[in-house]
Each structure stands twice: as structure tokens, then as C-alpha cells.
Amino acid sequence: MVRFLSSMRFAFWVLLTFIAWFYVGAFIGLNDEYAIIIKEMSNYLILDWLLLKSAESPIVLGWFIILCLLGALLAVSFLFCSYYNLLKLAKKNNKKGSILLLFIHLMFVVVMALHLASMLFGYKYSNVSLSLNNEFQFENEYSVKLDSVVYVDDLEILKLKYKERRAYQTQDAVHYKEDIAFISLYKNGELLKKDQTTMLDPFEYGSLRLSISFFYMPKDSDNPGIKVVIMKNDLMELFFISYILCVLSILWFLGITWKRKH
Numbered sequence: 206m207v208r209f210l211s212s213m214r215f216a217f218w219v220l221l222t223f224i225a226w227f228y229v230g231a232f233i234g235l236n237d238e239y240a241i242i243i244k245e246m247s248n249y250l251i252l253d254w255l256l257l258k259s260a261e262s263p264i265v266l267g268w269f270i271i272l273c274l275l276g277a278l279l280a281v282s283f284l285f286c287s288y289y290n291l292l293k294l295a296k297k298n299n300k301k302g303s304i305l306l307l308f309i310h311l312m313f314v315v316v317m318a319l320h321l322a323s324m325l326f327g328y329k330y331s332n333v334s335l336s337l338n339n340e341f342q343f344e345n346e347y348s349v350k351l352d353s354v355v356y357v358d359d360l361e362i363l364k365l366k367y368k369e370r371r372a373y374q375t376q377d378a379v380h381y382k383e384d385i386a387f388i389s390l391y392k393n394g395e396l397l398k399k400d401q402t403t404m405l406d407p408f409e410y411g412s413l414r415l416s417i418s419f420f421y422m423p424k425d426s427d428n429p430g431i432k433v434v435i436m437k438n439d440l441m442e443l444f445f446i447s448y449i450l451c452v453l454s455i456l457w458f459l460g461i462t463w464k465r466k467h
Contacts, residue, residue: 218329291306309455381403388400416434
């Protein structure tokens with residue numbers, strides 16, 4: 206069993222099934238009802254979605270559970286391969302390539318674990334509507350207020366329905382860097398930070414991040430507002446650092462093992 210779990214064959218078939226299962230999810234998402242549910246998953250931390258919303262769609266829930274099981278099997282494969290194969294190889298020849306390959310496998314498991322943790326811990330508020338001078342309160346002590354908006358594009362676009370508006374929001378038609386929202390963050394009424402933000406440049410305070418999803422036109426108002434995602438996760442920076450280290454180590458490994466054709 207140990208030999209099988211640490212074998213390349215096991216890893217190959219698990220990885221192939223994992224990729225194929227993503228395509229199954231894409232096929233499920235062709236149905237508008239399921240597409241809305243899958244999109245809604247990104248509006249919650251996964252644990253919150255499982256507790257609050259997953260019962261509404263057994264099919265999406267079943268797909269997600271199987272995806273998690275395949276991810277777990279992939280992690281098991283990497284761990285067994287690292288311990289029973291690559292560690293022995295690294296000790297035996299003590300070459301840079303062998304040690305680096307072991308490091309890549311272990312970093313991949315770390316990235317997967319941190320990605321899972323980032324979906325489970327912290328908090329996330331999605332599709333939050335902020336209109337001019339209105340506040341949104343969260344976590345019983347924080348509040349965020351939209352102070353002003355500089356919107357240089359055609360306001361008529363914001364009055365269209367969502368699908369129609371998406372067709373107009375191309376890189377040439379929308380000035381993402383010039384459409385600016387000015388935000389204030391408070392804690393128990395005390396100002397923590399006041400700054401500007403765009404769709405490409407999130408508002409950040411420590412591990413708290415506020416990202417603009419899109420601009421919209423509130424009812425009975427001539428001033429545009431913003432739809433935002435508010436998220437805090439203390440592990441997110443560690444996840445990105447680990448991800449970058451994993452990518453760099455792969456590039457390094459390719460660099461030292463590349464054989465030029467003569």
C-alpha cells in the first residue's frame with residue numbers, strides 16, 4: 206500500500222482525475238441555476254457556505270466534496286512520495302536537484318494546506334453595496350464608508366443590466382485606473398485609514414482587504430456607488446509567499462536540470 210501511494214502512477218491518475226473533475230464542475234456551471242450557486246460559493250468562506258448554503262444544492266455540494274477528497278489524495282501522494290522516495294534519494298546522492306525536488310513536493314503540500322486554511326478562517330463579506338456617505342458595519346466593531354467617487358466613464362453604462370453592462374466593460378471602454386473610490390475605515394468610531402482605491406488596487410489595512418467588484422448606480426441617486434468584497438485572513442500573505450517560493454523553486458529546478466540538445 207505504501208509503495209502504491211508513493212508511486213508516480215498513483216499521483217498521475219489522481220492528478221488526471223482532479224483536472225477532469227474541474228471540467229465536470231465547468232459542465233455543471235453551464236446550467237444557469239448551478240452557475241449562480243457556484244459563483245455564490247466565492248462570496249463566502251467555504252466553512253460558512255457549507256453550514257449555511259450547501260444544503261440548497263446537493264449536486265454542487267457533492268461535486269465540491271469529491272473535489273476536496275481528490276485534493277486530499279493528491280496531498281497524500283505528494284507526502285508519501287516525498288518521504289519514501291525523494292527523501293531517500295536526497296540522502297543517497299545529496300545532489301542539489303534531488304534536494305530541490307523534495308523541497309518542491311513539500312512546498313506544494315504547504316501551499317495546498319494554506320489555501321484550504323485561507324478558505325476556512327477569517328471572515329468575508331461579499332457583494333456589499335456602498336453608496337455615497339453611507340456606512341457598512343461588520344464584525345461588531347468595524348465600519349467602512351464611501352466618502353466620494355471619481356467616475357470618468359459613461360454613467361449610462363452603470364444603468365444597464367448586469368449582463369449588458371459586462372459587454373461594455375472592456376479594457377478599452379473602461380478606465381479602471383482612473384475610476385476611483387475614496388474610502389474611510391473606522392473601528393468603534395475611530396478613523397483607522399482613509400485612502401483611495403480602484404478595481405485594480407484594493408484598499409488594505411493590515412490583513413484586511415477591501416476590493417471593488419464593480420461600480421453601480423444606486424436607486425434614486427445621480428452618484429455612482431461601489432460593490433465591494435471585504436475580507437480578512439491572516440494566512441493570506443503566508444499563502445502567497447509559499448506559492449511564490451514554490452513557483453521559483455520549480456523554475457530553479459528546471460534551470461539546473463535542463464539538458465540542451467546538441
